[in-house]
Amino acid sequence: MSKYNVTRRGVLRTGAGAAAGLTLPTYLRAAAHSGFTNAPTGDTVTLGFNVPQSGPYADEGADELRAYQLAVEHLNGEGDGGMLQTFSSQALEGTGILGKKVEYVTGDTQTKSDAARASARSMIEKDGAVMITGGSSSGVAVAVQALCQEAGVIFMAGLTHSNDTTGKDRKANGFRHFFNSYMSGAALAPILVDQYGADRKAYHLTADYNWGYTTEEAMASSTEALGWETVNSVKTPLTQTDFSSYIAPVLNSGADILVLNHYGGNMVNSLTNAVQFGLREAQANGKQFEIVVPLYSELMARGAGQNIAGILGSQNWDWKLENQLGERYKGTNAFVKSFGEKYGFPPSQAAHTCYVQTLLYADAVTRAGSFEPCAVVEALEGFEFDGLGNGPTLYRAEDHQCFKDVVVVRGKENPENEFDLVEIVEVTPTEQVTYAPDHPQFSGGALGSCNNGA
Amino acid sequence: MLGIKGKDLSVFLLVAMLALLAPFLLNPFPVDSAMAQFNAGYPDLMQRFVIFGIFAIGFNILFGLTGYLSFGHAAFLGVGSYAAIWMMKLVSLNIIPGIIMAIIFAALFSVVVGYISLRRSGIYFSILTLAFAQMSYALAYSVLTPITGGETGLQIKPGDDPLLSNLAEGEIGRANLFGLEMGDSAILRAGGWEFTMNVGYYVCALVMLVAFYLAIRIFRSPFGMMLRAVKSNQQRMNYTGLNSRPYTLAAFVISGMYAGLAGGLMVAMDTQVGPERMFWTASGEVVLMTILGGAGTLIGPVLGAGFIKYMENIVSKINSTVLHEWFAFLPDGMEDFLVTIFYPFVGKGWHLTLGLMFMAVVIFLPGGLVEGGQRIASIFRRGKKSGAGDESAKQETPAE
Numbered sequence: 001m002s003k004y005n006v007t008r009r010g011v012l013r014t015g016a017g018a019a020a021g022l023t024l025p026t027y028l029r030a031a032a033h034s035g036f037t038n039a040p041t042g043d044t045v046t047l048g049f050n051v052p053q054s055g056p057y058a059d060e061g062a063d064e065l066r067a068y069q070l071a072v073e074h075l076n077g078e079g080d081g082g083m084l085q086t087f088s089s090q091a092l093e094g095t096g097i098l099g100k101k102v103e104y105v106t107g108d109t110q111t112k113s114d115a116a117r118a119s120a121r122s123m124i125e126k127d128g129a130v131m132i133t134g135g136s137s138s139g140v141a142v143a144v145q146a147l148c149q150e151a152g153v154i155f156m157a158g159l160t161h162s163n164d165t166t167g168k169d170r171k172a173n174g175f176r177h178f179f180n181s182y183m184s185g186a187a188l189a190p191i192l193v194d195q196y197g198a199d200r201k202a203y204h205l206t207a208d209y210n211w212g213y214t215t216e217e218a219m220a221s222s223t224e225a226l227g228w229e230t231v232n233s234v235k236t237p238l239t240q241t242d243f244s245s246y247i248a249p250v251l252n253s254g255a256d257i258l259v260l261n262h263y264g265g266n267m268v269n270s271l272t273n274a275v276q277f278g279l280r281e282a283q284a285n286g287k288q289f290e291i292v293v294p295l296y297s298e299l300m301a302r303g304a305g306q307n308i309a310g311i312l313g314s315q316n317w318d319w320k321l322e323n324q325l326g327e328r329y330k331g332t333n334a335f336v337k338s339f340g341e342k343y344g345f346p347p348s349q350a351a352h353t354c355y356v357q358t359l360l361y362a363d364a365v366t367r368a369g370s371f372e373p374c375a376v377v378e379a380l381e382g383f384e385f386d387g388l389g390n391g392p393t394l395y396r397a398e399d400h401q402c403f404k405d406v407v408v409v410r411g412k413e414n415p416e417n418e419f420d421l422v423e424i425v426e427v428t429p430t431e432q433v434t435y436a437p438d439h440p441q442f443s444g445g446a447l448g449s450c451n452n453g454a
Numbered sequence: 455m456l457g458i459k460g461k462d463l464s465v466f467l468l469v470a471m472l473a474l475l476a477p478f479l480l481n482p483f484p485v486d487s488a489m490a491q492f493n494a495g496y497p498d499l500m501q502r503f504v505i506f507g508i509f510a511i512g513f514n515i516l517f518g519l520t521g522y523l524s525f526g527h528a529a530f531l532g533v534g535s536y537a538a539i540w541m542m543k544l545v546s547l548n549i550i551p552g553i554i555m556a557i558i559f560a561a562l563f564s565v566v567v568g569y570i571s572l573r574r575s576g577i578y579f580s581i582l583t584l585a586f587a588q589m590s591y592a593l594a595y596s597v598l599t600p601i602t603g604g605e606t607g608l609q610i611k612p613g614d615d616p617l618l619s620n621l622a623e624g625e626i627g628r629a630n631l632f633g634l635e636m637g638d639s640a641i642l643r644a645g646g647w648e649f650t651m652n653v654g655y656y657v658c659a660l661v662m663l664v665a666f667y668l669a670i671r672i673f674r675s676p677f678g679m680m681l682r683a684v685k686s687n688q689q690r691m692n693y694t695g696l697n698s699r700p701y702t703l704a705a706f707v708i709s710g711m712y713a714g715l716a717g718g719l720m721v722a723m724d725t726q727v728g729p730e731r732m733f734w735t736a737s738g739e740v741v742l743m744t745i746l747g748g749a750g751t752l753i754g755p756v757l758g759a760g761f762i763k764y765m766e767n768i769v770s771k772i773n774s775t776v777l778h779e780w781f782a783f784l785p786d787g788m789e790d791f792l793v794t795i796f797y798p799f800v801g802k803g804w805h806l807t808l809g810l811m812f813m814a815v816v817i818f819l820p821g822g823l824v825e826g827g828q829r830i831a832s833i834f835r836r837g838k839k840s841g842a843g844d845e846s847a848k849q850e851t852p853a854e
Contacts, residue, residue, distance in 0.1 A: 053770075053802035106773045108802055113607055113728030115766075121498035121724070122767055125650070139605040143726055146609045150626065150637075150725075164606055208596040209605035235596065448612040448626060 036372045037152040037453030038128045045100040045371065047072070047358070048129035050120050050144065051158065053108040056264050057136035059299050060350045064134055064158055065106060066343055067351035071358035074338070075102045082338040083359060086331040086387035091366040092359070098366060109135055113143035120144050124151050130371050131156060133357055136350060138162030138211045145174035152453015154373050156357035159350040161263075161295055163214040166401040167442035172450040173373055175380055175395065177360065177402045178353045179433070181211070182441050184294045184314040185218030187406035187428035192312065193226045196257065196290055203255035204233035205246055205270060207262050215261045215294050217441060231255040236262070236270070243270040247277045256284040259292045267293060268303040275307040296409055298348045301421040308411030308421060315407045315422070316353060317389055319346040324424055332389040346419050356388045360395075374450040392430070398437035400447065406433050462670050465752055469666055473659040476500055477649045484646030491776060492768060497639060497652035499767050501723045503760045504655070504662040505716050510743040510755030511662075511669045512712020516705050517741070518750035519678060521685035525580045525737050526567070526587030530560040530710040532594065532732035534717025536601070539608045539727050546618040547610075547627045549636070549657070549722035553715065560714020561707055568706035572699060575688065587737050594729035607728035629722050631657055636723055654723045661719060662756075665712060670752060672708070681705050746815055748822030757823045765808045772800035 040046070049068045052061035073079040077094030084092050096102050105127045107119030116135065123129040132148055133156040135141045141160035148155035149171040157165060157176040161184070166176050192200075202223060206212040212235070220230045231253055236246055247270070250258055258279060262270050274280075274291055282289040296313035322332035335355060339347040347355070360380065368375035381397035393404040409422040435442070458466060472479065481495030494500070513527050534556035541552040571582040594602040602608065610627050621627055629636045636654035643649075672678050680701045683691055691698050721727060730736070739762065747758025777796055781789040799807045819825045 054805065058802070105771065106801070108770045108804075112730035112733075113726065114731055117724060117726065118498060118502065118767060119771075122496060122771065125496040125498055126493065137605075139607065139728060142606040143609070143728060146726060147724070150628070162606070169606060169609075169611075210599070211605070213599075213604075237592070238595070446612050451626075 035452065036374075038124065038130045040100055040128075040130060040371055043100055044103045045097055046123075046127055046129045047102060047104045047361075048107065048120065048123035048127065048132040049104055049134050050107045050109050050116060050123065050132055051134040051354075052111045052136050052140075053106075055111040057111050060136045060159060060297070060348065061109070061134075063299070063348045063351040064136065064354040067339070067347060067355040068104065068134070068358060070339060070342060071355045072102050072104055075358070075362050079342070080338050081334075083331045083335050083355070083388055086334050087359065087363070088386040089363050089367065091363050097362045098369070098371070102362070105129060109140050109144075111137050111140060113139050116140040116144050117147050120147055121151075124148075124153055129153065131361055133361070134158040134354060135160060138165055139209075141165050141176075142169045145169065145171050149173045149448070149451055152373055152451045154361060154376050156361050158354050158357070161215070162211040163218065163441050164210060164445075166399045167214075168444040170399050170445045170447055172377060172400075172447040175357070175360075175400045175402075177357050179314075179316045179404070179406055180401065181215040181218040181294070182435055182439070183406050183433040184215065185220075185222035186433045186435070187314050187408055188219070188292070188294060188312065189222035189226050189228075190432070191408050191426055191428070192223060192257075192292060193228070195312070197287070198227035200227075200257050200287070201229045201231045201255045201285065202257040202259050202292075203231050203250050203253055204259045204261060205243070205250075206233055206235050207266050208235040208237055211263065212261050214441065216259075219259055219261065219292075219294050221441075228257075236266070238266065240266065241269050243273040244277070246270070247273050247279070250274075250279065251277070251282060251284065251289075254285070256287050257290050257292060259294065261294060263295055263297075264300060265303070267300050271304050271311070272307050280310070296422065297350070298419070298421060299350075301411060302418060304411075309413045311411045312425065313409055315409050316349045318349065318407050318409060318422065318424055319352075320420075320424060321389065321407065321427075325427060328391045329389055331387045335389060352389060356390075359388065360385070373452050377450040394430075396437070398447075399442065399445075403430050403434050405430055456667065458667070458670050458674070462674065462752070466663075466667060466670060469753060469756065470663055473504065473663060476503070476655070476659070477651050481647065481649055485648045486646055488780065491772060494764055494768055495650060497637075497650060497655055498724070499763065500652065500655045501658050501719075502763045502767070504658040505719050505723070506740075506743065506759035506763055507756040508662050508665045508719065509713055509716035509740055510747070510759040511665055512709040512716070513740045514709075514744050514749060514751075514755040515669060515672060515681075515712065516709035517744055518755075519673070519681035519685060520702055520705050522572070522575065522702060522706070523580045523741070524571075524583040524706070524709075525734070525741065526583035526585070526590075527709070527713050527740050528732045528734070528736035529567070529583075529587035529590040530564055530713035531717040531720070531736070532590060532727070532729070533563045534560040534714030535721050535727040535731055536594070536608070537714075538718040538721040539610070539725065542610060542616065542627070542629060542721065542725060543608070543614045544616060546616050547621075547630055548618070549629050549631050549718075552629075552722060553661075553718035556718025556721070557711050557714045560717065561711045564707045564710025564713075565703075568703050568710070572702050572706060584734060584737070587732060588734055591729055591732040591734070594732060602727075602729060605729065607726055609726040627725075629654075629725050658719055658723065661715070665715065666752075666756070673752060677701070677704070742812060746812060746822055748824030751822070751824045754822050754824040761811075761823065762808065765804055765811075769800055769807055770802070770804040774801070 051064045074082045074084055076096055105123050109116035120132050131154045135158040138160045141157045145155045155174040163181045204216050206216040260270050279289050291311050293313040296315050301308045319336045321329040336346050364376045364379040365371055368379040380395050383395045386392045390404040393402050395402055406428045408425045410425050412423050415421045477495050481493045483489035483493050537559035538552035538556040541555045567586045571579055612626050634653050639650050639652040641650050684698050743758035743762050744755045748754025777793045781792045
């Protein structure tokens with residue numbers, strides 16, 4: 001280390017100076033002049049897009065970011081306007097939000113709650129973001145949602161499917177458009193019974209973490225209510241890549257259905273193993289053996305390739321909805337068209353939910369006439385809308401969860417191209433997937449009151 | 455002063471000065487300028503600088519002095535965090551009990567891990583600690599979900615009503631120090647500049663100075679000398695009839711307590727815990743910090759921690775739009791060309807940049823950033839005094 005000539009006087013002088021500097025500006029508290037955290041003052045407003053850019057969900061993160069960029073373009077009146085034309089609320093005019101041009105900052109959640117919170121905090125504290133959105137896992141969504149509640153900004157969740165996000169970890173400043181484990185179970189169960197019969201024995205393989213648990217619980221309780229029996233459920237480590245040792249016992253367990261409560265790389269690997277073990281061709285209890293994947297995504301289907309053919313699962317949205325099921329799902333084509341023109345391929349469901357969340361936020365601010373979080377919360381609570389691709393949708397006030405139709409899909413036997421891997425089997429209507437806000441699978445949480453922050 | 459003198463005292467005062475003035479030093483650019491992207495003076499990042507500084511100082515007591523490379527230190531950080539958040543949920547929103555419990559629990563856990571792992575040395579020791587850390591991670595992620603909250607972790611919820619705090623019904627508790635909330639900041643505006651002085655940061659900085667002071671005392675004590683002896687030749691030490699195990703175990707526990715302190719502070723600043731905090735990459739990160747800064751030196755780990763956290767938080771946020779803004783003055787073709795070249799190294803590519811920097815440091819500056827500083831200093835000094843250069847080389851040759 002180099003030499004420093006530190007004198008006693010020097011130290012005292014600097015110390016005194018610094019102390020004076022510290023005491024001086026206390027009246028300039030961040031709280032004093034704005035009324036709420038990061039109130040936009042200039043002619044721009046900053047949104048924070050916090051998506052996984054590295055780690056297991058980087059592909060989804062990249063697609064989310066594309067959707068956000070598209071949403072910002074449309075809000076600022078560039079491009080063809082996308083869903084702005086089909087949105088039932090016509091408050092947005094393509095002039096930014098409340099006349100302020102929309103700008104954005106991006107961050108990497110790394111699919112870790114610590115990293116996600118660090119990134120979100122830097123957006124709030126440094127870049128002055130007034131709303132945070134994005135993410136591709138429930139752990140991250142819950143962590144960032146709690147942070148936003150504390151800091152007094154709005155959180156519009158991206159892809160998060162665990163019941164907890166709007167269940168036991170629900171927060172007044174957080175909103176989820178994506179569907180959840182319960183809805184997957186409720187939507188899938190009748191169709192499974194319809195397709196495979198009521199006298200079935202299911203074997204669950206479940207990813208050993210929070211989302212896996214809620215999905216297994218939802219699937220088991222919905223199918224059992226319709227006569228199925230759950231033979232066994234086995235937890236698999238999240239880091240597992242070879243599922244042979246978990247698949248082998250399935251055939252001799254007396255089960256004739258395998259439910260894979262897996263997502264991402266887990267699901268691609270376990271499904272591939274199951275197909276390699278010949279489960280698709282096997283017979284059990286005199287019936288054809290079947291495999292079910294509760295949460296589907298196009299990106300996973302692409303990873304699993306041929307193995308996905310004929311397998312049932314549920315989705316929040318699919319880009320073919322309006323073409324196949326008509327006017328009820330309007331908005332879908334408008335979004336697919338602008339996304340396709342900009343990027344050259346159709347959007348994933350993660351992209352759709354993120355795009356819609358951004359529009360919903362902008363619309364709520366416009367209708368409330370203010371960026372103030374509590375005003376936005378009030379505008380979104382109980383908000384009914386249409387024309388955003390999912391049909392008529394409700395943002396329920398009790399838990400800030402969107403209620404809309406759930407799409408049940410099946411892997412295509414002969415896909416025409418790499419974006420057309422799933423076919424829509426049926427759309428389960430909203431009423432069938434609606435539950436009480438204090439449903440046992442969602443109990444133990446409280447919204448609290450909205451927080452305007454500083 | 456305070457039982458430290460000479461060079462140590464100047465290093466300590468330098469660190470104290472840096473910590474005190476960090477909000478100003480880290481915000482050198484006006485808010486509206488294009489360079490504001492590189493400002494790091496916001497509360498969250500400043501808190502992370504000092505917290506990871508503490509973590510790395512503690513790690514350095516083990517690795518820098520005894521040469522035992524623990525690859526599972528994040529486990530102690532995690533244990534400390536979980537202990538602290540439970541104290542806040544159940545006992546008091548004041549951060550002091552939480553931090554004390556964090557240190558105690560990390561100490562207990564490190565006694566167990568150290569007692570077993572220290573039976574081996576070298577690579578076997580590293581593997582054992584790594585195994586313990588991964589085991590803790592797996593436990594927190596799934597098996598112990600009722601205690602740790604599993605993947606979603608733990609936070610303070612509206613329903614939590616700590617024994618010693620009076621919260622209104624439905625109010626979410628905030629971490630405080632005798633009523634001073636950690637999130638409170640004073641903002642000083644001068645011209646285009648904006649400086650945020652955050653209560654939480656100064657609490658962290660104060661704790662870091664105490665931790666740094668203790669580390670200096672340990673480095674200069676007979677105990678520290680014993681640890682250095684372990685590093686240079688443990689076998690010879692054992693042959694002289696001296697049992698080195700108690701010393702290494704003590705060093706292990708002390709560094710575990712530092713990690714617990716860091717974990718407790720993390721919770722105090724940002725009241726949540728997730729199991730990723732214990733993942734092996736988190737353990738690897740502190741090794742990188744220590745080596746990057748200079749293992750075995752006093753100030754090295756703090757510099758390394760700051761460097762890595764800066765990369766993670768600042769470089770990762772530069773996206774292609776920002777790059778386009780920077781090069782907007784160039785002709786279109788040139789602009790796109792430069793953006794294409796730089797893009798892989800920023801944003802999600804920050805790992806790549808960090809990796810290259812790390813390689814450069816390890817190859818050209820084996821003593822870490824501290825050695826870099828010394829080389830620069832010696833260039834300036836060579837002209838003035840001829841004797842100073844070799845004196846500093848003799849005193850501060852990094853241990854590894």
